[in-house]
Amino acid sequence: MPVPAPLPTGIPVLPHGPAWLRSPVGLGRATAALLGLVVATDLFAIWADRTMYGVASALVDGRTGEGIRRKADHADSLYSAAGYAQTGALLATIVVFLVWFHRARVNAEVFDPFGHSQGRGWAVGGWFVPVLNLWRPRRIMLDIWDASIPQGSRTTHGLVNVWWALWLTALVADRASTAEHRDARTALEIRPAAGQATFADAADIAAALLAILVVLRLTRMQHEKALRGPAGMAL
Numbered sequence: 001m002p003v004p005a006p007l008p009t010g011i012p013v014l015p016h017g018p019a020w021l022r023s024p025v026g027l028g029r030a031t032a033a034l035l036g037l038v039v040a041t042d043l044f045a046i047w048a049d050r051t052m053y054g055v056a057s058a059l060v061d062g063r064t065g066e067g068i069r070r071k072a073d074h075a076d077s078l079y080s081a082a083g084y085a086q087t088g089a090l091l092a093t094i095v096v097f098l099v100w101f102h103r104a105r106v107n108a109e110v111f112d113p114f115g116h117s118q119g120r121g122w123a124v125g126g127w128f129v130p131v132l133n134l135w136r137p138r139r140i141m142l143d144i145w146d147a148s149i150p151q152g153s154r155t156t157h158g159l160v161n162v163w164w165a166l167w168l169t170a171l172v173a174d175r176a177s178t179a180e181h182r183d184a185r186t187a188l189e190i191r192p193a194a195g196q197a198t199f200a201d202a203a204d205i206a207a208a209l210l211a212i213l214v215v216l217r218l219t220r221m222q223h224e225k226a227l228r229g230p231a232g233m234a235l
Contacts, residue, residue: 035097037092
């Protein structure tokens, strides 16, 4: 007669190592505030884009003189200032967002240790690997989202999916705008480049606003789930 296998005992092995719960509230608010700063710098950039477009249009129409030269110098100064402002805001936001995202991922492992298809290191590294960064961060975000929703609630990914689609749109538009502006030499070439830059900055504003909603909602879900204690966790 075969001997039955012994029942499993002890603590199950966690697939991603030990996880610890820490409040995401402070980091979530800081990330949302910095995303708001990104929106502000993009609005400034749109003003600079439209100023550049107006000057280029005047030059294409054949307008010359000291007044146009002054406007052209002013447009160049605005464009450069907007670029520096956007870069500074973006770099600060990237750092804080990645810290928040990693913390949210570790918290999600506390809520559900077995619901993650990628290692936690990809929560940071996945954003920097070419090609993979077009889909892997979204997959990680969805895993975090599913682990963080209230127990018994229906899983919906609409907000995350719209945010990701806008982020990809902004990414492509920004690269196209950078290439077009780099190659522009004449007013006839600068005018469409300024129009493309306006579209890219507008797309970035839309993506940043959706990112704020994603960050605040996920932060709230994790905070509320932690307050409910073990009863609200799939351990």
